[in-house]
Amino acid sequence: MSARDTILSRLRETLRQPHLPFPPAHSDPLTHAERMTVTHAEGDPWTLAERFAQELTAVKGSCELLETETEARLSIISRLQLWVEEEQAARKTAEAERAGDYDVLSWPLEQLGIESLPLILKEIGFKLIEPTDLHDPQQRERIRPIRAGITTVEAAFASTGSFVVGGRGANARAASLTPFRHLVVIPFSKLYATGEEWLAQMRHAGRLDDYLRQSRNLSIITGPSKSADIEGNLTMGVHGPKVVHAILFDDLQQ
Amino acid sequence: MQVDFNAPYKNRVQQALNDPNLRVAVSKATDRMTDARLASMDAVEGQKLRSQVRQMKQHVLRNWPDYLQQLESNLTRNGCTVHWAEETEDAQNIVRDIALQNSAKLVVKSKSMATEEIHLNHALEEVGLRVVETDLGEYIIQLADEPPSHIVAPVIHKRLEEIAEVFQDKLDMPPTREPTKMTSLARARLRQEFFAAGMGISGCNFAIAETGAICIVTNEGNGRMVSSMPRVYVVVMGIEKLVPTVEDAFLQLQALCRSATGQNLTVYCSMTSGPRQEGDVDGPEQVHVVLLDNGRSRMLARGYGEALLCIRCGACLNACPVYQEIGGHAYGSTYNGPIGAVITPALAPEISRFKELPHATSLCGACREACPVKIDLPRLLLDLRSDLVQENASPKTEAWGIKSYASLMSSRRMYESLGKMASIGSNLYAGMSGGNIKFMPPPLNGWTAYRDFAPFAPKSFRQWWKERSKLRGQT
Amino acid sequence: MHKATFEQRPNRVALFVTCMVDMLYPGVGIATCELLEKNNVEVVFPEEQTCCGQPAFNAGYRNEARKLARRFLSIFGPLVENGEVDAIVAPSGSCATMTSHFFEVLFEESREEELRRQAERLASVTFELTEFLVDVLGLANTGARLQGKAAYHPCCHLYRELGVDDQPRKLLDGVEGLEVVDLPHADDCCGFGGLFSIKNSGISAAMGRAKARSAQQCGADAIALCDVSCMTHINGILSREGISCRAHHIAEILNNHLGNSLRPPSQPEPQQPDHPRRWGD
Numbered sequence A: 001m002s003a004r005d006t007i008l009s010r011l012r013e014t015l016r017q018p019h020l021p022f023p024p025a026h027s028d029p030l031t032h033a034e035r036m037t038v039t040h041a042e043g044d045p046w047t048l049a050e051r052f053a054q055e056l057t058a059v060k061g062s063c064e065l066l067e068t069e070t071e072a073r074l075s076i077i078s079r080l081q082l083w084v085e086e087e088q089a090a091r092k093t094a095e096a097e098r099a100g101d102y103d104v105l106s107w108p109l110e111q112l113g114i115e116s117l118p119l120i121l122k123e124i125g126f127k128l129i130e131p132t133d134l135h136d137p138q139q140r141e142r143i144r145p146i147r148a149g150i151t152t153v154e155a156a157f158a159s160t161g162s163f164v165v166g167g168r169g170a171n172a173r174a175a176s177l178t179p180f181r182h183l184v185v186i187p188f189s190k191l192y193a194t195g196e197e198w199l200a201q202m203r204h205a206g207r208l209d210d211y212l213r214q215s216r217n218l219s220i221i222t223g224p225s226k227s228a229d230i231e232g233n234l235t236m237g238v239h240g241p242k243v244v245h246a247i248l249f250d251d252l253q254q
Numbered sequence B: 001m002q003v004d005f006n007a008p009y010k011n012r013v014q015q016a017l018n019d020p021n022l023r024v025a026v027s028k029a030t031d032r033m034t035d036a037r038l039a040s041m042d043a044v045e046g047q048k049l050r051s052q053v054r055q056m057k058q059h060v061l062r063n064w065p066d067y068l069q070q071l072e073s074n075l076t077r078n079g080c081t082v083h084w085a086e087e088t089e090d091a092q093n094i095v096r097d098i099a100l101q102n103s104a105k106l107v108v109k110s111k112s113m114a115t116e117e118i119h120l121n122h123a124l125e126e127v128g129l130r131v132v133e134t135d136l137g138e139y140i141i142q143l144a145d146e147p148p149s150h151i152v153a154p155v156i157h158k159r160l161e162e163i164a165e166v167f168q169d170k171l172d173m174p175p176t177r178e179p180t181k182m183t184s185l186a187r188a189r190l191r192q193e194f195f196a197a198g199m200g201i202s203g204c205n206f207a208i209a210e211t212g213a214i215c216i217v218t219n220e221g222n223g224r225m226v227s228s229m230p231r232v233y234v235v236v237m238g239i240e241k242l243v244p245t246v247e248d249a250f251l252q253l254q255a256l257c258r259s260a261t262g263q264n265l266t267v268y269c270s271m272t273s274g275p276r277q278e279g280d281v282d283g284p285e286q287v288h289v290v291l292l293d294n295g296r297s298r299m300l301a302r303g304y305g306e307a308l309l310c311i312r313c314g315a316c317l318n319a320c321p322v323y324q325e326i327g328g329h330a331y332g333s334t335y336n337g338p339i340g341a342v343i344t345p346a347l348a349p350e351i352s353r354f355k356e357l358p359h360a361t362s363l364c365g366a367c368r369e370a371c372p373v374k375i376d377l378p379r380l381l382l383d384l385r386s387d388l389v390q391e392n393a394s395p396k397t398e399a400w401g402i403k404s405y406a407s408l409m410s411s412r413r414m415y416e417s418l419g420k421m422a423s424i425g426s427n428l429y430a431g432m433s434g435g436n437i438k439f440m441p442p443p444l445n446g447w448t449a450y451r452d453f454a455p456f457a458p459k460s461f462r463q464w465w466k467e468r469s470k471l472r473g474q475t
Numbered sequence C: 001m002h003k004a005t006f007e008q009r010p011n012r013v014a015l016f017v018t019c020m021v022d023m024l025y026p027g028v029g030i031a032t033c034e035l036l037e038k039n040n041v042e043v044v045f046p047e048e049q050t051c052c053g054q055p056a057f058n059a060g061y062r063n064e065a066r067k068l069a070r071r072f073l074s075i076f077g078p079l080v081e082n083g084e085v086d087a088i089v090a091p092s093g094s095c096a097t098m099t100s101h102f103f104e105v106l107f108e109e110s111r112e113e114e115l116r117r118q119a120e121r122l123a124s125v126t127f128e129l130t131e132f133l134v135d136v137l138g139l140a141n142t143g144a145r146l147q148g149k150a151a152y153h154p155c156c157h158l159y160r161e162l163g164v165d166d167q168p169r170k171l172l173d174g175v176e177g178l179e180v181v182d183l184p185h186a187d188d189c190c191g192f193g194g195l196f197s198i199k200n201s202g203i204s205a206a207m208g209r210a211k212a213r214s215a216q217q218c219g220a221d222a223i224a225l226c227d228v229s230c231m232t233h234i235n236g237i238l239s240r241e242g243i244s245c246r247a248h249h250i251a252e253i254l255n256n257h258l259g260n261s262l263r264p265p266s267q268p269e270p271q272q273p274d275h276p277r278r279w280g281d
């Protein structure tokens, strides 16, 4: 008998025993109706956005809320510029500028629907790096030194300040993982009160199962990378980004 | 002083008790985690959350084989390769073969108790692989060549100065006491390993049966790294780590984060459903899932199924006053603290191999109060003690002592004369040492080594009662 | 656990004094008895009683424990079932836990359904002393007076198995002149744990010393508690460590057994306690 069959039949046999102390014979599943929503948030999109900002800030991320697409575009640009300045200032050496300073590891930004964003970024000197195959040693080396990443999200949850990034197609997992700073752009239309609400909507629309299956990887991210392993001292940016900055903008007005 | 985990139980405990640093480090950290847990559980309907997660997990166990098969078929459908391992060696062989087939030389690992349980690092190193732990805490203890001493905080037993020494000794770091500097160095070193590794290994916090997704939870991001960067990704999961649906997973995730570290959510919860497909930028080309029994089915059959509800949050360790005194290494097993004292013997081929552990507890119940799935750990420890007696694994003198006590107590006459004798004897003896008894013969010297004992009362309650009844003319 | 509710105020109870109180701390038993009688509850003491079997159960010797459990049920069962007493009262959270929780475990395991049901019935009318005084008799004050500072230590079985915590605290608050202070880490186990205190004496004592440090930290003259087993352990540690604070069973405090003051009088005045006192050294 294969290991699989041995294990499965052993379990079946044990579970058939009438006096097995545990689990009880009647162990009902948790139904969708009774399952609780753990954290709560409510209100209009702006209220939710404010809550998101508050929660993300509490876990040492940062956040901006903007009224229009135009403002969002401006903010993205100035944030990336600010980061370049910060990086250079931190070097404290004569040759503060380096070749890769303006490289940004990026998802295809067209999906954001912010008009001409990639174009303007390119015009002012940023290089949006969109790798196609990160098992290719050359491309792998190329992204290694990149200090900033920019992505959008699948969804964001106000009650915990979390966002979900998927990893399939041209959306590199690395963009939200390997750089030191992560700029995440969240349109209000992707913002949900809670994770439970997002799941309920997907489930209701009959998309949840397929969606998860087709997402080879989904990560729920809540703030920048951190550890308390060194005698309880909080240190940031252990493996993932040390800086997580979210730009939320109202795309529901138009 | 270090706890030598190969020493006998008694010595390990003594070494731990003799180490003042250990108690400070452990109790500081466990108090902090306990406070964080209580605050975050109080912020939500914590009791309801615990009941619901328990109900959900209990249902899984009742339908265990069905859910396992569902998971298996969904994983396969998603393009993962599923392996089944009955015992430690089987799991070791499976992972070793995957590594050899893919000519991996360097393996990066994300903290995982299941792989500790099967001593996987050692098994891979034996065939010439280099294995690097990437969780900061695990990295430190790997450098120090020690096993983890806590389920979620592996280096909880070391103070800042001791960790600084490890960095100096093993990584030639200039002397520093700054945690941020140590972290930066670790980041830089480990970044090289992530990019160079041919294989990533992680455990699994939970697997979703309905979609076939493997979820791992980290705060540092190493879990995402090991599951995204190398070409081959291997998951070693205990067969009990199952949830039926995505919503159940989200519920358990929140219970886990709140109980483990008091966070609303962990920084990263990464769900892998399958290998990279045509057109994907990154992700592993192969995903292997090793379903590990290693005593779990035995545990169910022995009647310890309740312990299979465990979601490995570590809250019971943090709440345990014994763990606070001796830390994890004194237990001498992969899993320690209250849950370790239960599952180590219950998973083992013979319970009596770990006969000290069920007794390494005062049964105070703080663990049950902390547990997010309300496992009745004290009850399970009592059951294990009973099993040990059944297997004749208890000391002969103890068995004799308890049996004599039980027959004495079965007769009022013997009980009363014992009381009188003890009273006279202990008062005479106490008189010699000046009021309290400071020495007693074995096995009672265990008492007087640390505490005084007052003599028996000259007149028992029942004598008083009798005399009073007589005075009042009652019988 | 299901607890009986009484239509009429119970006026007769059986005292389960526990073997340790009987032989080692008769003062606690006397105090318990007097507290009940003062409040117009007649006390019956079934003299056949010995030990409930907890040490055997705790150590894993279930057959021996069952033997003593059967014996206990045969003594107390008829009293309750014939209506001779309304309830069973014990001055110990730990022994009350044994008879009202673990007896059922024992008979469930041996599949002695009749005994299991009897144990369950008895459990519903078994009360720890302070639980009985507050929940059943509705008492908030026992009329006790005592000068000094005391901290309450919740013994684990009482606190976590029986869920009794407010009751003893309330009664202590009612003691005139007594300043009740918070014991740091109050709900940490003192480290007694029965057989644990011998088998793992090093750990047990380390936990006891942590408790002793807490007592020192809050400046209490006395630690009040509801179990003489934990009291023996804590006092053994305090005495060995040379700390003057002492643990006292709550019944003795509530029944004025400790004199007027917890502090040693500045001038030694002859103080004769009515009843045998222990740990007075």
Ligand code: SF4
Residues within 6 Å of the ligand: B151, B259, B309, B310, B311, B312, B313, B314, B315, B316, B317, B339, B367, B370, B371, B372, B373, B374, B375
């Ligand atoms: S037994 Fe409970 S508290 Fe302990 S690790 Fe498991 S789930 Fe957490």
